Amino acid sequence: MSAEIPEIPEPMRxxxxxEVHPALTPEQRDAIRGRFAVEHAGAQHAHTLHSAFDFxxxxxxxxxxxxxxxxxxxxxxxxxxxxxxxxxxxxxxQRARLAVMAEWACQTWPGDLLxxxxxxxxxTEVLAQIARRYGRKVRTIDCWPAAPAAYELDTVVxxxxxxxxxxxxxxxxIREADVLTPESRAWIRERQYCLVLADTMKGHEHVRHELGSxxxxxxxxxxxxxxxxxxxxxxVEERALESLGMAAASDPVAMGRFIHVHVSTLRETWLVRA
Ligand SMILES: C[S@@+](CC[C@H](N)C(=O)[O-])C[C@H]1O[C@@H](n2cnc3c(N)ncnc32)[C@H](O)[C@@H]1O
Numbered sequence: 001m002s003a004e005i006p007e008i009p010e011p012m013r014x015x016x017x018x019e020v021h022p023a024l025t026p027e028q029r030d031a032i033r034g035r036f037a038v039e040h041a042g043a044q045h046a047h048t049l050h051s052a053f054d055f056x057x058x059x060x061x062x063x064x065x066x067x068x069x070x071x072x073x074x075x076x077x078x079x080x081x082x083x084x085x086x087x088x089x090x091x092x093x094q095r096a097r098l099a100v101m102a103e104w105a106c107q108t109w110p111g112d113l114l115x116x117x118x119x120x121x122x123x124t125e126v127l128a129q130i131a132r133r134y135g136r137k138v139r140t141i142d143c144w145p146a147a148p149a150a151y152e153l154d155t156v157v158x159x160x161x162x163x164x165x166x167x168x169x170x171x172x173x174i175r176e177a178d179v180l181t182p183e184s185r186a187w188i189r190e191r192q193y194c195l196v197l198a199d200t201m202k203g204h205e206h207v208r209h210e211l212g213s214x215x216x217x218x219x220x221x222x223x224x225x226x227x228x229x230x231x232x233x234x235x236v237e238e239r240a241l242e243s244l245g246m247a248a249a250s251d252p253v254a255m256g257r258f259i260h261v262h263v264s265t266l267r268e269t270w271l272v273r274a
Contacts, residue, residue: 021240021260063259066221066272069104073097074263086228091267094225095126101221102127102195106134109220109273111192116179116210117199117225118142119153121161127197128168138168139191141175141184142200180206185213192217197268199225207235208251211271215243215255220273227262227269236260236269244274 076093102113113127118140127138144158151157158176165172177184179200196214200206207224214222224236240260241247257274 019262019264021237063261063272063274066270067261069101070261070263070266070270073100074266077265087226087267089228089267090263090265094267095123097266098123098195098197098223099126099130101223102130103133105195105220106130106136109194111194111217111219112137112139114138114188114191114193114196114214115140115199116142116197116214118144118161118174119199120157121164123197123199124161124172125164125168127195128165128172131171132168136194137171137173137191139173139175139188139193140165141177141179141187143176143178179213180209188213189217192219194220196222197225198222202226202229202232204231204235207232208239211235211239212251212253215239215258215271216253218256218258218271218273222258222271223268224271225268227267233262233269236271240271 073093074090077090078092080089113131113136115124115127115138118124119142124138124140131138142158142161144153146154162174165174175184175187196218198207198210198214200210224232227233237260238247240258242249243255243258258271259274260269260271262269
């Protein structure tokens with residue numbers, strides 16, 4: 001008996017909305033737009049990842065160009081019904097999307113690639129292939145804690161990551177440590193990065209702290225995974241505002257200026273250096 005394919009309800013078919021600084025009032029957004037001449041780009045949809053990349057290949061960097069790219073890539077994500085697991089929504093093509101963005105980042109900014117939260121190394125491997133092509137490194141950090149045991153992070157996932165990444169020893173540097181320690185912060189700050197994927201814990205203070213390590217050395221794009229976690233989105237937004245001098249930080253760090261761009265149908269949310 002063949003399984004029935006459920007109908008996707010109409011409301012799920014609405015096109016994605018792009019928001020610059022999603023948590024701000026319209027007045028605050030206008031203030032930022034005026035300051036940095038930020039424009040919402042018209043959404044130009046391409047049909048495949050490849051054509052999406054070709055389409056944008058020779059556009060110089062601009063925030064509008066970034067938004068166009070992101071919307072084109074977002075259009076490739078399948079619509080999902082309300083019963084789909086929240087973590088699946090906007091994440092089906094996430095690795096391919098990161099590859100496209102990483103390639104573009106390598107062409108646009110100096111620096112290596114950084115991933116916090118290696119897990120099994122699947123995304124690291126994708127980034128490593130791009131890094132190798134452009135003579136860059138991928139740095140990835142994970143502590144693979146022993147608990148909770150159900151995830152088997154230390155016994156199964158960690159060895160799998162090392163095995164998967166062994167063929168990329170020339171480009172991948174693995175650090176096995178808690179990302180929040182002062183030593184890890186110093187390690188992150190040793191280099192500059194054209195693209196960062198922040199993907200460890202999702203709590204507000206954790207994300208704030210991690211971005212406090214990353215933003216001073218991020219040259220281009222920072223993707224923060226799991227935007228459906230509201231405390232994470234709040235931390236991203238706060239750091240963006242602090243970087244623009246629009247909010248005071250309780251732990252001031254010198255960083256570049258970052259615009260927060262969120263496409264409603266994507267699982268990750270993005271900071272773009274202005
Ligand atoms: C969602 S997974 C990362 C997935 C991976 N980036 C990918 O795309 O396949 C989160 C990882 O963060 C790691 N992690 C959680 N807290 C951490 C911390 N404080 N320091 C370093 N790694 C941590 C976990 O061990 C886990 O492997």
